[in-house]
Amino acid sequence: MAKKSEKDLNILDLLLRFLGPLALVLLTYNPSGYSFYDWFSSAIAGSGLGGVHFLALVVLIIGWSILLIATWNALDTFGVILTCALLGAIVWVFIDWGLLNADSASAIAWIVLVCLAGVLAVGLSWAHVWRRLTGQYAVDEIDD
Numbered sequence: 793m794a795k796k797s798e799k800d801l802n803i804l805d806l807l808l809r810f811l812g813p814l815a816l817v818l819l820t821y822n823p824s825g826y827s828f829y830d831w832f833s834s835a836i837a838g839s840g841l842g843g844v845h846f847l848a849l850v851v852l853i854i855g856w857s858i859l860l861i862a863t864w865n866a867l868d869t870f871g872v873i874l875t876c877a878l879l880g881a882i883v884w885v886f887i888d889w890g891l892l893n894a895d896s897a898s899a900i901a902w903i904v905l906v907c908l909a910g911v912l913a914v915g916l917s918w919a920h921v922w923r924r925l926t927g928q929y930a931v932d933e934i935d936d
Contacts (some may be wrong), residue, residue, distance in 0.1 A: 801917070801920040801921070801924060805917075805920075806913070806917055809913050809916045809917045810909060810910065810913040812913075812916070813859055813908075813909040813910075813912035813913050813916065814906065814909035814913075816852070816855045816856065816859065816909075816912075817905050817906075817908050817909045817912070818905060818909075819852070820852055820856070821905070822901075822902070822905060823897075823898040823901045823902060828848060828849070828852055831845075831848075832845055832848075832849070859912045859915070859916070860912075862915055862916055863911065863912050863914070863915025863916070864915070865915075866914075866915045866916070866918040866919055867914065867915050867918055871918070872911065872915075875910075875911050875914050875915075876907070876911060879907040879910050879911065880907070883903055883907065
């Protein structure tokens with residue numbers, strides 16, 4: 793059995809690179825009422841804000857920082873715009889074909905949240921995709 797090369801990127805890897813950002817996005821906020829935003833808001837309204845809320849906030853900020861920096865470094869402004877445009881076009885086609893229903897604020901919120909996770913997933917995966925397409929490694933340049 794052949795050993796998987798570190799360069800190989802398969803569908804499972806891409807799926808995991810989507811599920812991680814999706815979890816972070818949906819844990820932060822989602823329309824169901826079960827998210828950090830709802831939990832934190834309830835704690836503030838009820839004067840029950842504690843250390844566990846601060847801990848969760850810091851963990852979310854760390855997660856968002858990692859994903860946003862990785863995405864921005866991989867895609868830059870133009871890449872983020874193109875990725876958003878591509879996902880927007882896909883959503884539009886799915887709505888036209890009747891595969892997606894965007895007739896409520898909640899449905900639109902879910903669509904936007906999944907697309908946000910998609911942008912972050914592309915950012916996480918882009919270096920691997922780029923290497924696969926071009927054979928070139930994406931490296932950070934160090935300015936002296």
